[in-house]
Amino acid sequence: MLTIYGVYRSRASRNIWLAEELGLPFKLVPVIQHYRLPDPTAAGAPLNTRSPDFLKVNPNGHVPTIDDDGLVLHESLAINLYLARKHGGPLAPANLAEDGEMTMWALWAATELESQALTIMYHRVGGPAGLVKDPKVADAAVAALRGPFAVLDRALAKSGFLVGGRFTVADINTAEVARYALAAPELFEAAQNVKKWLAACQARPAFKKMWAARDKEPA
Structure with a gap:
């Protein structure tokens, strides 16, 4: 069985969403981020990213990690690419070219979007x-994302999806990064294709199921 280490309020949400899309049964081992705890090393502290037991699983001290029948993988976007390829179907690449495009979008989301999008979330939310919170820092991150949002908007203009004219793992990976920037609605108003695409992604039953569970977790 697939085991996912993490919590819904973490990057593990990406893997949980994909698992729900694929209909994969999974076991969730709750591992909370250490910075959310007053003292992650205190006796009785919940399992967290600095707990010795978790560091045996992921010595980097981050979530998520998966154990897929003995294969241990870290890095949420790479995990999703692996799971999609393994289980196939319309979410997976249909050929080598699509595989390259999906890998490209995962790396693009990580390098072009994530840092600035997180900065917006941290400093506005x-x-x-x-x-x-520093409004000036958030505004600078918004300015830095206008270019990447324009790139994403143009990529979505043809079919409304990133690869193959259909909803795929590339959309899950990129949408879960773009979501962090929702505290900057001006970015989405200037990129209407991105706005419509993210709304469509988040309207999917699998996303709604994941998000409902996330809402039940402590903030």
Whole structure:
């Protein structure tokens, strides 16, 4: 069975969403981010990313990690590419060219979007304990994302999806990164294809199921 280490309020949401899309049964081992705890090393602290037991699973000290019948993988976007390829179907690449495109979009989301999108979320919504929200920092991140959002908008203009004219793992991976920027609605208003695409992705039953479970977790 597939085991996912993490919590819904983490990048594990990406893997859980894909598992729901694929109809994969999975076991979730709750591992909370250490920075969300007053003292992650305290006696009785819940399993977290600095717990010795978890560091045996992922020595990097991050979630998510999966154990798929003995294969241990880290990095949420790579995990999703692996699971899609393994289980096939319309979410997976149909050929080598699509495989390359899906890998490209995963790396693009990680390098072009994620850092600035997280900065927007942290400084407009709230971030790790001790981080003081700074509107100027958020505004700078919005400015930095206008170019990448324009790139994404043009890519979505033809079919409304990123690869193969259909909803795939590339959309899941990229949408879950773009979601962090929702605290900057001005980005989405300037990129209507992105706005419609993200709404369509988040309207899917598998996303709604994942999000409902996420809402039940402590913030």
